[in-house]
Amino acid sequence: MDDFFIRGIQMFLDAMTRDSENTRPILPIESENDIMQFKRVFGYIATVPKYAKSLRGKVTLAFPKYDKDPRESFQIDEIRRFIQLLDREFLYFFYFLDLDPRINQIFLWVACLLPSTSIEQHDNRVGIAIEPMTLALLLVKRIQAIEAFCEQILDDSTPIIEGILKTQPEIVAAYIADFLRVLDKYDDEEAPI
Numbered sequence: 001m002d003d004f005f006i007r008g009i010q011m012f013l014d015a016m017t018r019d020s021e022n023t024r025p026i027l028p029i030e031s032e033n034d035i036m037q038f039k040r041v042f043g044y045i046a047t048v049p050k051y052a053k054s055l056r057g058k059v060t061l062a063f064p065k066y067d068k069d070p071r072e073s074f075q076i077d078e079i080r081r082f083i084q085l086l087d088r089e090f091l092y093f094f095y096f097l098d099l100d101p102r103i104n105q106i107f108l109w110v111a112c113l114l115p116s117t118s119i120e121q122h123d124n125r126v127g128i129a130i131e132p133m134t135l136a137l138l139l140v141k142r143i144q145a146i147e148a149f150c151e152q153i154l155d156d157s158t159p160i161i162e163g164i165l166k167t168q169p170e171i172v173a174a175y176i177a178d179f180l181r182v183l184d185k186y187d188d189e190e191a192p193i
Contacts, residue, residue: 030065035085042090049153052095057160059096060103072126074111075119083112091145099163106167110138136175139164143180 029038045051063079073079086093087109097105111119111128118128143161150157161180165173 080112092149
């Protein structure tokens with residue numbers, strides 16, 4: 001990466017680190033082409049634990065280009081593709097997302113990963129249809145990636161995982177907890193064949 005780019009990121013992140021409690025970056029995404037910049041920026045951030053930790057649970061993705069579009073964000077193909085590409089590149093990206101349920105970043109992310117056939121409309125309300133266990137498995141895969149990322153940067157994954165669980169219906173959170181217990185058990189002992 002060129003020096004100018006890295007210095008710019010470092011200045012931004014140093015400012016974030018100084019005022020980390022009150023700063024919540026909203027990252028406006030104008031097009032699918034922004035994925036290259038995201039890969040570049042978050043690829044760099046992931047290599048510097050101080051910067052990664054300063055953004056933990058604070059990033060909000062915004063799509064201002066579609067603010068006037070009457071569809072839900074997860075119904076817009078360009079937004080769906082952007083999140084799918086970002087998810088493929090950074091399976092642990094929930095680590096950075098603001099988990100405030102009023103902002104609903106986890107819901108948007110998950111809805112964008114599901115097939116568009118999962119989107120349903122009833123009485124002028126749009127939502128997604130997914131079995132609780134399927135949703136739990138989708139989230140467990142990302143939670144495992146968060147745990148590995150936190151291990152790499154020497155951070156505690158517990159607050160992020162607890163934040164994810166709080167955004168989920170009780171049954172989904174219970175499935176996730178059960179899956180994680182089973183996976184932890186087999187980390188400590190040999191799995192049966």
